[in-house]
Amino acid sequence: MTPRVLKETLEEWAQEARVPRDLADRALRRRGRRRFAAFLAPALATGIVVLAVMLVVPWLRAAGPAPVRPAVSSSGAPLRQVIPLRPADDPPVKVTFDERSRGGVLTDTRDSPPKKMIAAGRVGVSAYWIWHPRATADGETLDRTWYLLDQVTLRYEKTDWGYLDVAPGLRYAAVLEKELPVRRIGIFHMETRRVLAWIPVDQPVAAVAWSPDGTRLVATAYAENPDRRSDDSAQCPPSDGGGTDTAGAVAGPRRWSMRTSRTGFYVVDVATATAGEFRAIDPCVVDNMNTRRDFRWSDDGTLLYERSIVQGQPDVFYDVEGNRHAAPADYLAKESKAGLSPNGRLLAGRDGLPTAVTERATGKVVGRQRVLQLLAWADDDHLVALGCAGTCRNEFNNGLVLVSVDGAKTVQLSANRKNTTKPGSWEPVFTLR
Incomplete structure (x- = not known):
């Protein structure tokens, strides 16, 4: 302990x-x-x-989630249910190579998928999922098997959840049951391994994402399982574009046909275990060929956005009421999952061997790294990246590495995956420690 x-x-x-x-x-x-x-x-x-x-x-024989006792007033009347959320500690500032310290480097280079916790500096692999396609009568469904970090043993344990996300601090997970979409969201305590409460929603949801401060969730609603590929979902035909959106930006042409059953989102207040009003969102705003169109939080937690898959087409932002909103001033500069360094001085460059890090103020390249993708900042001088095995002859044979900004030092964090395009490959989820 x-x-x-x-x-x-x-x-x-x-x-x-x-x-x-x-x-x-x-x-x-x-x-x-x-x-x-x-x-x-x-x-x-x-x-x-x-x-x-x-x-x-x-x-000893009690089964199932631990119920949350409803709070009562002095008169005995029930009050709104409250989850006693403990705020996340500030993440470690520096990478250390003492695994006993909070920012210590933890590796599992023997097991694939990993069994022991993987972490470096301010980020850790809080969970991962393994994917397998499953044939259905009208198409194919992508099934996910989720593995979640056990905070007591520091090992990954197989779960029965259909989807999950972990809050900053690695203390709580938001979980959805199998057979997506579902009509309730669970708040799971990662140390006691108990569901603290179930939060009901009227519209079924199939994805959840924690806000940066760990107090709210955005739950993306779908009419059917977004991981099921069929011809029955709503189709968005190509358009000529034109007109303006609610943020005053000119709407560009939609060049891609897309099918999705996404209907909108909820913003959930976790401490009170309540979902806000359902916000219906047009599924045909952004070019995207994926049936799964989950909403995410902006870095400061004030806005939500959905990604575009077309290079040069910006992501589309919304406020928490569901209104279109201009993108944050620094967001369009992002070219990778890692984005800005913790101190805001450096910018991780786009995917592709080699990658590069630039100084945000001047655009000067301050380092190049022999890796495929820059995934997350471990501290201001190191990043967690996707490194290729051997001489990089096959980009799909890769694993997690810790790399310095100047590219001079690389530490293997996970075993290499043999082929990430084949079923059975594992996909990591990164969370602030």
Whole structure:
């Protein structure tokens, strides 16, 4: 058990007026950690174990998510359900090569897909999914099998969820059940491995994404499974463009035919476990051949956007009410998933061997890296990237690496995937630690 996990667990227990229902689970899960005694006084450790033994018998057979007890007023009337979200700590500032430190480099170069946690500096692989196509009567469905980080063991565990996303701080995950789309969103505690609450929605959703501050979700709604490819979804014909949008920008021509069942989105307030009003969005605004058209948050968490797949066509932004909005001033400069460095001084360049990092103020190239893609900033001097195996003869034979901005130092983080275009390949999800 890490000191942070121990401290937060004890604080959480102390804040509860009654004995928590999952206390036995918490105690039993932590008994397996050999470092437990190093951080607890013997008397306190003994007391917790004895209490766990006393409490475990009545609850050992309890199954399913732990219910959240509704809050009540002094008169006994129920109040709005509240999830006691603990704010995320600031991510580590620097990469260190001591795995015991918060910014330490953690690798698994033996297993593919990975079994042990992969992380460097401010980011970690919080989850990953493995994809397999499945034939259906009217087409094909892309099935995802999700693996989620266990914060206690620091290993990835297979889940039964159909879709998930992890909040900054690696403490909570938003989860959706199988058979997408679904009409409720779960908030899953990654240390106790319990669903804290289910948040109902009227329109079925098939994707969730946390806001940068970890307090809200955007849930993208679909009429049918967006991973099912068929001819039944709504089709967007090519257009000649013209006219203006609500942000005053000239609407460009739509050059691609696209099928999707996306209907709109919800913005969810997680602490109160409530979804806001459903916002219907025209699915035919952006050029995109994908049936999955999930919404994402802008870097500052004030706007939502959907991506265009056409080079030169900007992504389209919305406010949280669903109105079209001009793009942030610095967003159009982004050319990779990594974007701006944490201090805002450097800009990660576009995909393709080799990649480059430029100084944002001058446009001067400050370093080139022998990697395929720049995925996330580990600190101001290092990035997590997609590196190719060997001499890069096959771009689809690749793995995660940590690379310095100047390209002089590369550390392998994961084993190389043999062919990312074949079923069974794993796709990482990066989250601030």
